[in-house]
Amino acid sequence: MKRRIEPEWLDDLPADDPRAVRSRRDLRRVNWWMGHPATMAQTLREACPREAPARVVDLGAGDGDFCARVAQRLAPGWRNVTAVLLDRQSTVHGEVPQRLAAGGWQVEVVVADVFQWLQQADRSGPAVFVANLFLHHFGSEQLAGLFEAVAARGALLVACEPRRGLWPLACAGLLGLIGCNAVTRHDAAASVRAGFAGRELSALWPAPGWQLHEGRAGLFSHLFVARKDGACP
Numbered sequence: 001m002k003r004r005i006e007p008e009w010l011d012d013l014p015a016d017d018p019r020a021v022r023s024r025r026d027l028r029r030v031n032w033w034m035g036h037p038a039t040m041a042q043t044l045r046e047a048c049p050r051e052a053p054a055r056v057v058d059l060g061a062g063d064g065d066f067c068a069r070v071a072q073r074l075a076p077g078w079r080n081v082t083a084v085l086l087d088r089q090s091t092v093h094g095e096v097p098q099r100l101a102a103g104g105w106q107v108e109v110v111v112a113d114v115f116q117w118l119q120q121a122d123r124s125g126p127a128v129f130v131a132n133l134f135l136h137h138f139g140s141e142q143l144a145g146l147f148e149a150v151a152a153r154g155a156l157l158v159a160c161e162p163r164r165g166l167w168p169l170a171c172a173g174l175l176g177l178i179g180c181n182a183v184t185r186h187d188a189a190a191s192v193r194a195g196f197a198g199r200e201l202s203a204l205w206p207a208p209g210w211q212l213h214e215g216r217a218g219l220f221s222h223l224f225v226a227r228k229d230g231a232c233p
């Protein structure tokens, strides 16, 4: 399947449009079905087995529920972490800071375009970057630029994305059965067509001195891990 990037409805709807609100709620369920919070937490724990990082930056964090679930799974080992929830829409759900605080995490909400923010973000203290259902929004050139900025500022990037293929596409067509609305159903199919396969993301990673892992995860997903040599020992 050739990769095809097309606009997703959730990205264009106003944040408070009822269809968008409902679709962000659907995404919580989709993430559960895809097993992404568990995959992310396990990958982070394996990458940083001894000590929690000081900062975890969630790129395209949406309503923040994904990050809160990951933090919950990492408790009680990971405490005193600052979660930077970055999204170009102001959509972090009111309950999320409390949920993160319950696990000993602080929250910083950033409403900005990822590319602009990465250009300005300070380089002090290597951060861990996570991305869930986010990288597939971008073409190869944009991804290469994003990776370059992340590699200059981070020690680890973990991304859970849709796997591009007929089986995930067929399953995306069934999301109505678990109550997902038209926005979610449209965006899920678009996301699979824009998703990844093989080692497409590794091929775009710019920096030497990083260990890369990329491949299938679960039934529908594609996992990408870039870890700086010697980081998170």
Ligand SMILES: C[S@@+](CC[C@H](N)C(=O)[O-])C[C@H]1O[C@@H](n2cnc3c(N)ncnc32)[C@H](O)[C@@H]1O
Pocket (backbone or CB within 6 Å): 011, 027, 028, 031, 059, 060, 061, 062, 063, 064, 066, 086, 087, 088, 089, 112, 113, 114, 115, 131, 132, 133, 134, 137
């Ligand atoms: C499919 S949603 C995933 C949200 C969240 N990660 C989750 O798992 O629920 C993609 C998110 O990326 C955000 N987004 C898209 N393009 C962006 C950009 N250029 N900069 C920052 N956020 C962006 C959208 O606003 C949206 O919240």
